Amino acid sequence: MTELLQNVLNSDEKKHLQQLIADLRHQEKRYLLRNDILTAFSTYCKNHNKPEHFYNASHLGRLIYYTQEIILEKGSLCLIVRPKIALQEIYRLTDDLKCEPMTVKQLLDERDLLVNRFHPEEGDLLELDFGPFYDYSPTIRDPKNIGKGVQFLNRFLSSKLFEDSRQWLQALYKFLSLHSYNNQQLLINDKIQSCQHLSDQVKQALTFLNSRPDNEHYEKLRFDLQAMGFEPGWGNTAGRVRETLGLLDELIDSPDHQTLEAFLTRIPMIFRIVLVSPHGWFGQEEVLGRPDTGGQVVYVLDQARSLEQQMEEDIKLAGLDVLGVGPKVIILTRLIPNNDGTRSNQRLEKVYDTANAWILRVPFREFNPKIAHNWISRFEIWPYLETYAIDAEKELLAEFEGRPDLIVGNYSDGNLVAFLLARRLKVTQCIIAHALEKSKYLFSNLYWQDLEDKYHFSLQFTADLLAMNAANFVISSTYQEIVGTPDSVGQYESYKCFTMPELYHVVNGVELFSPKFNVVPPGVNESVYFPYTRIEERNESDRARLEAMLFTQEDPAHIFGKLEDPNKRPIFSMARLDRIKNLTGLAECFGKSQELQERCNLILVAGKLRVEESGDNEERDEIIKLYRIIEEYNLHGKIRWLGVRLPKGESGEIYRVIADRQGIFVQPALFEAFGLTILEAMISGLPTFATQFGGPLEIIQDKFNGFYINPTLLEETADKILAFVTECDRNPKYWQEISQRGIERVYSTYTWKIHSTKLLSLAKIYGFWNFTSQENREDLLRYVESLFYLLYKPRAQQLLEQHMHR
Numbered sequence: 001m002t003e004l005l006q007n008v009l010n011s012d013e014k015k016h017l018q019q020l021i022a023d024l025r026h027q028e029k030r031y032l033l034r035n036d037i038l039t040a041f042s043t044y045c046k047n048h049n050k051p052e053h054f055y056n057a058s059h060l061g062r063l064i065y066y067t068q069e070i071i072l073e074k075g076s077l078c079l080i081v082r083p084k085i086a087l088q089e090i091y092r093l094t095d096d097l098k099c100e101p102m103t104v105k106q107l108l109d110e111r112d113l114l115v116n117r118f119h120p121e122e123g124d125l126l127e128l129d130f131g132p133f134y135d136y137s138p139t140i141r142d143p144k145n146i147g148k149g150v151q152f153l154n155r156f157l158s159s160k161l162f163e164d165s166r167q168w169l170q171a172l173y174k175f176l177s178l179h180s181y182n183n184q185q186l187l188i189n190d191k192i193q194s195c196q197h198l199s200d201q202v203k204q205a206l207t208f209l210n211s212r213p214d215n216e217h218y219e220k221l222r223f224d225l226q227a228m229g230f231e232p233g234w235g236n237t238a239g240r241v242r243e244t245l246g247l248l249d250e251l252i253d254s255p256d257h258q259t260l261e262a263f264l265t266r267i268p269m270i271f272r273i274v275l276v277s278p279h280g281w282f283g284q285e286e287v288l289g290r291p292d293t294g295g296q297v298v299y300v301l302d303q304a305r306s307l308e309q310q311m312e313e314d315i316k317l318a319g320l321d322v323l324g325v326g327p328k329v330i331i332l333t334r335l336i337p338n339n340d341g342t343r344s345n346q347r348l349e350k351v352y353d354t355a356n357a358w359i360l361r362v363p364f365r366e367f368n369p370k371i372a373h374n375w376i377s378r379f380e381i382w383p384y385l386e387t388y389a390i391d392a393e394k395e396l397l398a399e400f401e402g403r404p405d406l407i408v409g410n411y412s413d414g415n416l417v418a419f420l421l422a423r424r425l426k427v428t429q430c431i432i433a434h435a436l437e438k439s440k441y442l443f444s445n446l447y448w449q450d451l452e453d454k455y456h457f458s459l460q461f462t463a464d465l466l467a468m469n470a471a472n473f474v475i476s477s478t479y480q481e482i483v484g485t486p487d488s489v490g491q492y493e494s495y496k497c498f499t500m501p502e503l504y505h506v507v508n509g510v511e512l513f514s515p516k517f518n519v520v521p522p523g524v525n526e527s528v529y530f531p532y533t534r535i536e537e538r539n540e541s542d543r544a545r546l547e548a549m550l551f552t553q554e555d556p557a558h559i560f561g562k563l564e565d566p567n568k569r570p571i572f573s574m575a576r577l578d579r580i581k582n583l584t585g586l587a588e589c590f591g592k593s594q595e596l597q598e599r600c601n602l603i604l605v606a607g608k609l610r611v612e613e614s615g616d617n618e619e620r621d622e623i624i625k626l627y628r629i630i631e632e633y634n635l636h637g638k639i640r641w642l643g644v645r646l647p648k649g650e651s652g653e654i655y656r657v658i659a660d661r662q663g664i665f666v667q668p669a670l671f672e673a674f675g676l677t678i679l680e681a682m683i684s685g686l687p688t689f690a691t692q693f694g695g696p697l698e699i700i701q702d703k704f705n706g707f708y709i710n711p712t713l714l715e716e717t718a719d720k721i722l723a724f725v726t727e728c729d730r731n732p733k734y735w736q737e738i739s740q741r742g743i744e745r746v747y748s749t750y751t752w753k754i755h756s757t758k759l760l761s762l763a764k765i766y767g768f769w770n771f772t773s774q775e776n777r778e779d780l781l782r783y784v785e786s787l788f789y790l791l792y793k794p795r796a797q798q799l800l801e802q803h804m805h806r
Contacts (some may be wrong), residue, residue: 002081002089004066005099007059014097016060020044021095024072031114032070033442034487068489071110078102078110085143086483086493086512104507108499115446117501128787130469131508133780137773139513147479149515150762153769154257156515161255169195169252171772178771179269181325182402185231186268192229195252201229202249206242214239218319233268236319264768265761268318268325272404273307274396274421275300275331276414278388279378282333282359283343284352289607289645291616292378294576295676296434298648300410302525303759304329304357306752310760312355328356330399332392332417335361337373353527360399362392371803375615381413382459383800386793389420396421403427406763408475410434412460415467423470423781428767430759431471433481435673436464436491438498440580445498454617456799458503462792465495465509470784473516473766475759477674478698482517485697491673492517504791518762521698523752524679528652531743532659532685539653546650547657550603550640558644560609561630564637568601569725570663572686574654574677577607577622579670582691584625585711586668591633593718599725602639603663605654609643655684662735664689664724668711672696679750682706682742687735689721699750705741 008017023044029036041064045055055061068088069080076094083089090102102110105127112118112125138156140146161168173195179186192198205228212221216238225234225241235241247263277300280292284301287293311327331351339345344361351357364372364384372384396404408430409418415431422429438444438461441451448457468474476482476492484490495509530537551566553559571590575581583606590602608614611623630639646654658665665681667690672678674695681688682705690696692708700706707724709717728735770777 002083002091004059004063004081004083005079005091005093008063009097009099011059013058013060016044016048016058017063018095018097019048020060021077021093023047024070024077030072031111032072034068037064037067037070065487071114073110078107080107082489085486086146086490087143088496104497105505108497108505108507111446111499112501115501117449119502125502126504126791128465128504128506129508130465130510130780130783133469133783134511134514136776138515139511140515141513143483143513146483146512147476147517147519149473149518150261150765151257153515153765154261157769157772158255158257158260161251161260165255166195168772169199172251173198175768175771176267179233179267181268181271181320181323184323184325186233186320187231188229189226189231191227197229199249199252202245202252204228205230205245206249209238209242209245212238214242219322232320232323233318235266236317236321240317240319261761261765264764266318267764268315268320269767270311270405270760270763271315271325271327272400272402272406273311273327273329274404274407274418275304275329275410276333276407276418276421277331277410278334278385278413278417279376279381279411280333281336281340281342281344281375282331282361284349284359285647286342286645287344288648288651289576291375291576291614291619295674296410298525298676299434299522300331301351302752303522303755304331304351305354305525306523306756307759308354308357310753310756314760326356328400329354329358330396330404331357331359332396333359333361334388335363336375337363338375340375358399360392360395362388362395364388365391367800368804368806371806377616378411378413379455379460380799380803382456382463382792383796383803385413385417385463386420386796389417389424392417393421393424406430406767408432408759409467409471412437412463412467415471416463419467419470419784422472423785428472428763428770429470430473430475430763430766431467432475433464433468433491433673435671436494437461438464439489439491439494440671445500448500449502458500459792459795459799461495461498461500462787462795465506466784466788466792468492468495468510470781471516472770473518473762475518475520475762477519477521478695479519480697481673481695482519483512488693516766518758520755520758520762521750522674522676522679523750523755524676524683524746525648525652526683526751528648529655529680529683530652531683532656538656542650542653543657543660546653547660549642549644550654550657551601558609558642560641560643561635561639562637563601563640566601567661568599569728570603570658570661571596571600571666571721572603572605572655572658572663573666573668574605574651575667575669576619577626578616578618579622582668582670582711584622584629585670585714586666587626587629587635587639588633589668589711589714589717590639591629591635592714593722596718596722596725597635597638599722602635603642603658604640605642605644605646607643609641613643652680652684655681655686659685659739662728664721666709666721667691667696668709668717669693670711675699678706679746683746685739685743687724687738688742689717689724699745701745705738705745 068082071078079091081089090107093099140152176187234244244266250259281287281290308329336344349359365387366372403425407418407422409415410432411434482490482492498506611620614620665686665688669691672694678690688706689709691711702708
């Protein structure tokens with residue numbers, strides 16, 4: 001039994017626990033989440049005149065703090081306690097305080113019973129358990145090291161080199177002999193016949209290189225090195241080749257994890273990368289702000305540019321550029337015939353500011369042209385993905401004239417396609433969730449049947465499970481995305497165990513301590529987003545035009561609202577109009593504060609202005625809601641709502657125009673996996689207020705370079721903004737202090753150079769790990785495939801049948 005519960009039951013506080021349980025039974029709710037539990041305990045403390053320390057410091061207070069869920073049953077209750085990050089304990093506690101541990105299966109049955117979906121007389125439900133497949137693989141022990149998988153993996157691999165040097169050196173020798181580019185052998189040739197011979201030849205090559213000047217070009221050494229068994233790829237100068245072979249020599253004689261990482265990251269093995277992002281309107285112009293089209297598009301385009309630049313740099317350092325070796329990046333998305341003024345109907349489009357990065361659009365098969373020729377919601381896309389992967393494979397092989405070296409999935413649909421492609425092509429696979437919908441929609445798994453017609457979560461959550469287990473490695477933007485915080489569950493952690501009533505039980509859906517998880521935050525495009533103070537880099541005509549558009553221009557077709565006083569401090573936000581982004585919540589927060597309205601204007605850049613212009617149900621609901629809030633709080637003259645889609649360059653200047661007027665940026669999402677707009681605002685110099693739910697907790701240091709808000713507490717949020725505005729009025733330097741710290745935070749931690757260097761390093765190390773552990777992974781991949789064909793595919797075909805009749 002957890003110490004938290006034991007301490008209560010062994011003390012006088014157990015009577016308070018009993019009273020609290022009695023109070024809970026007078027509520028209507030039978031299923032309480034953490035906020036409900038904390039609120040109920042706070043009410044209990046007030047009603048029973050408990051001192052403040054009892055709520056925070058008593059044994060019962062500590063137990064309540066770490067309790068994630070309570071399910072009230074007849075005569076007992078179920079407690080889900082999370083005493084540590086990534087650790088969950090389950091107990092049944094009777095009304096007379098007898099306690100017994102519960103299994104995961106019992107918990108899932110209990111949840112099914114809660115929604116009247118428990119049918120034991122009809123037999124057991126399918127259980128999904130990925131746990132046994134991780135029994136033979138290394139696992140991290142300390143939760144603090146989750147998200148640092150590659151560091152752990154390097155230590156594990158180097159220890160294996162020590163333990164069984166012959167076997168692992170043989171694997172290393174075979175790995176080095178695999179590498180080629182367009183039939184040009186790299187690294188070692190057949191003159192080196194064994195791992196022992198490799199060791200001898202490395203020492204011979206080092207002796208030769210020690211006599212050559214560091215800056216001597218590789219071409220002058222090439223034929224001598226080839227005679228010893230070494231092909232191009234070790235370096236572009238004698239000094240660089242000597243350093244790389246020196247690392248290999250050290251790795252053979254006395255391996256350690258730093259040497260292994262340094263060596264593998266120098267090996268030229270990544271030249272062709274696929275970034276998979278099927279849903280939405282993927283393009284470079286006229287797409288942002290459309291349904292399902294926002295931060296992910298910006299992320300993938302910037303990532304493509306940065307990866308190409310980093311691969312070019314690596315290729316040059318490896319001495320391969322003179323042989324005509326060059327990188328190629330393909331963004332794989334869907335071709336939409338009815339393109340609505342975008343370029344989404346063009347098969348191939350070059351990515352701006354790149355030499356060889358492309359958007360490749362592959363259409364969905366025409367099961368029903370009325371559906372397949374148009375934009376399809378990310379919630380409806382599932383029936384098309386398997387055949388899409390088959391068709392995309394052919395296109396990719398043609399474009400690359402061979403196989404890619406790395407496939408990176410994006411979001412649930414892209415991650416599933418990445419799995420299908422990587423399995424067929426036998427290449428390293430990485431996934432990036434961006435946002436797992438299961439965390440965003442409360443009780444979405446428990447009530448999946450009620451939500452299925454609109455969201456099809458049975459397909460999405462199944463796809464997530466398959467992709468995250470099949471991936472060689474997982475990139476998250478933050479630590480909390482994986483395992484949350486001490487008081488909140490992480491996005492990936494929410495897949496550890498859950499029920500899909502009457503469909504399946506997940507008893508172990510993901511191994512959170514697997515070294516496949518790595519935190520690699522994205523960056524911002526520094527050519528577009530930069531501080532407002534860099535006047536010489538700003539276009540004065542753009543600045544003046546955007547300033548008029550934001551504050552004074554009258555354009556009823558695209559702008560709602562005329563400001564009574566355009567000179568008031570602007571509160572600014574820019575996002576899609578959907579429920580989770582919560583711009584309507586920000587408008588209501590502004591409406592509830594008369595003082596905020598007197599001192600500031602609210603400026604929103606968001607979606608469409610009219611219901612009839614939107615094809616997305618959620619966006620239409622939010623448009624109606626925003627108009628209602630404007631009327632209810634009489635915000636006329638105090639709010640501007642711009643229903644415009646901005647080119648990327650102009651979106652950067654808009655932040656700077658707001659900063660010119662010492663405005664602030666508010667990101668009020670109910671949940672935000674990371675928050676690229678937060679980085680964009682901060683690097684532009686805007687003091688930023690961002691949701692405390694999700695990734696912003698790791699970007700912003702509260703009250704130092706930005707501020708946390710709880711977007712569900714409207715009055716509290718308004719008070720925080722007002723306090724900042726008041727302090728700025730009192731101390732004119734305060735705005736600039738927060739602004740400068742925000743700029744410094746982004747430049748020190750969130751650049752695409754840092755991101756792409758780390759991603760390519762991970763791809764190389766996991767590529768080596770994938771090669772050396774192929775046999776161990778095959779049983780897991782077979783299990784994943786079985787679930788795809790037995791669970792996912794039949795449900796996808798059912799949805800396709802519905803589409804055929806639309």
